[in-house]
Amino acid sequence: MKKIAIVGYGNLGKGVEAALKHRDDMELVAVVTRRAPETLKTKTGVRAVAMDDILSLKGNVDALIICAGSATDLPEMTPSLAKNFNVIDSFDTHAKIPEHFANVDTAAKAGGNIAMISVGWDPGMFSVNRLYAMSILPEGKDYTFWGRGVSQGHSDAIRRIEGVLDARQYTVPIESAVERAKSGEMPEFTTREKHLRECYVVAAEGADKARIENEIKTMPNYFADYDTTVTFITKEELDANHKGLPHGGKVIRTGKTGLDFEHNHTIEYSLNLDSNPEFTASVIVAYTGAMLKMYDKGEIGCKTVFDVAPADLAAVSREEMLSHLL
C-alpha cells in the first residue's frame, strides 16, 4: 500500500482525495495546505498538515500529488518539493513545459527521486493520443477540439469586468469544423472557425449590460478572436443550471497510407466528462501508481506521460493483461 499526500485542497485536490478513496493499492495519509491546518476539514477526515511542516512527511509518504495552479505555484513548488519527495503535477502552461521539465528533472535527480509533470487530459491523455496517432499515420494532420465545457480561466476573466457578479464560460467546438477535420481533406482552420464561446453572466443591479457585453466580446486573447455569445441570467439561474464543471473534447488525426497515399484513415479520441477536476484527478492517480512502479524499478528524474508504458499503468497482472486485455 503506497502512502500519498495531496498538496493543495481545491477542486483538483478534492478530486484526488475521491479517486484515492477507491484505490486498494494507495492510501491518502495527509493533505498539505497553506491555510491554517486546524481550519481545514477534509471530506474523508484525513489530517491536514501545514505547508511549513511538509518536511515532517519526508520518509513517511511515497509520493506527493501537487494540486496547485500552473501560473505561479507549480513552477516553484514542483522543483522545490522534488528535492525531497517523489512528486507528480498537472502543469498545463504548454509553452513553458520544456523549462519546467528541466527544473524538475534537475531537482528530482539531485534528491534521487522520481517526478512526473503535466499529467491530466490536456496535457496528458490528449498528448499521448496525438503522439500515437502521429506515429501510426506520419503522413497526416491532427486537430484538437475542446468542449463543450467550462473554462475556468475564461469565467474568471469575465468576473473581473466591472458590474459582473458571477459568470460561467463554455467553450463549444463548432460541429461543422469537427466534421471537416474528420473528413480527410485536411483543412486549415482559423481560431474562430474551430470554437465558439458561450458566456452566462450575472450583472449587478443597474449595471450597463451593453458595455459588459462589449468588454467581453472585445477582450484580447480571451474572446476577441472568437464568435462569442453573452447571455445575462440571474444568480438563481446560474446556481441552478451552471454549477457543474463538465468538459471534454477530442483529438482527431486523419492520415494517408498506400504506395501513393491512396487510402484515408481517421483516428479519433474523445472525452465527455461530467467533472473536469475529478477526471483529471483520476488520470493523475493512475499515473502516480505507474510512477511509483517505475521508481521501484530504479528510475529517477522527471518523466512525462510519454515515458510510461501502458503495462505500468494497469493495476492488473501480466497474465490478466495477456488473457483478457490484449
Added chain:
Amino acid sequence: MKKIAIVGYGNLGKGVEAALKHRDDMELVAVVTRRAPETLKTKTGVRAVAMDDILSLKGNVDALIICAGSATDLPEMTPSLAKNFNVIDSFDTHAKIPEHFANVDTAAKAGGNIAMISVGWDPGMFSVNRLYAMSILPEGKDYTFWGRGVSQGHSDAIRRIEGVLDARQYTVPIESAVERAKSGEMPEFTTREKHLRECYVVAAEGADKARIENEIKTMPNYFADYDTTVTFITKEELDANHKGLPHGGKVIRTGKTGLDFEHNHTIEYSLNLDSNPEFTASVIVAYTGAMLKMYDKGEIGCKTVFDVAPADLAAVSREEMLSHLL
C-alpha cells in the same frame, strides 16, 4: 537506417511494403516468400528470398515483419524465427495469446533477440485503449464495437457454401447499442444486440438462393447468433462496389468518479479505415521502430504493445515532444 525484411506477401505484407516506402528511418531489403522467389514481383522492386534461404538474411536485417495467418502459420513461424531474428507479428487469436507469448518469449530469449506479438488495431491499438481507459476509470465498463467493415473470415465462410461464386461480409455496429454504451447506464448486450452482419453474395447460375441464404443465416459461430441480411448481387456489382477492405470500430468506456461515484465520464477511441491491411501495417511499422529502440537499449524477449512507452514510438526528439506534443 534499420534494415527490414517482410515474411509473407499478401495484403498485409504489401501494406507493410507501402508503409516502409515512406519511412526515412527504416528500409525494406527483402521479401521472404514460400512461393518460388523468381515468380514474385514486388511493387517496389525489392528482391524476393525463398523461405528456405531465410537464414541467409541473418546478420543482414534488423527485424523481420511476419505477415502470415494466425490460424496455422504464426504459431509456428514466430517462435521459430525469433531464435535467429528480431521479429514482430499481428497474431490475433485472442484466446491463444498467452501460449503464443510464452513460446515466442522462450525462443527470443534463447536467441538474444527481441520480439513483439499481436500488433495491429485489435489486438493492438484497441487493447492499449482498453487498458488506458480501465486504468483511469477503474469503476466502469468497456465496450468494443467493430465495423462497418469487411470481415475476411466471414466472407471466406460464405464462399465455402455450395453454389456461391464470391461473397463479401460487412460487420455493422448497431447504432442504438453504441449510443447506449456511451450513455453511462452500463448496459449488458447480447451478441445480437451489438452487431449486424450484411452479406453480398454472387450465386452460380441456377443455384438455389433460398438454400444459400438459409445456410448463411444458420451457420454456427459465424452467423447464427446475429441478425444477418443476405443480398444477391452480380459479379460486376461486387467488383464495382465491394472490392475495398474498409474497416474500423470503437472502444468505449464509461466510468464513475467522486466520493460516492456521483459523476459519469465517457472515453471513446474510434477508427475509420479505408484499408484495414494498410492501417494494420502502419501500426506494425511504427511498433517495429519502437521495438528496435528497445533492443538497442538492451531489451530482449517477447513484448506487446503494453510494454512500449509512447516516447519509443515517436520518430521525433524529446525536445520536440516536450515543446509541441505534450
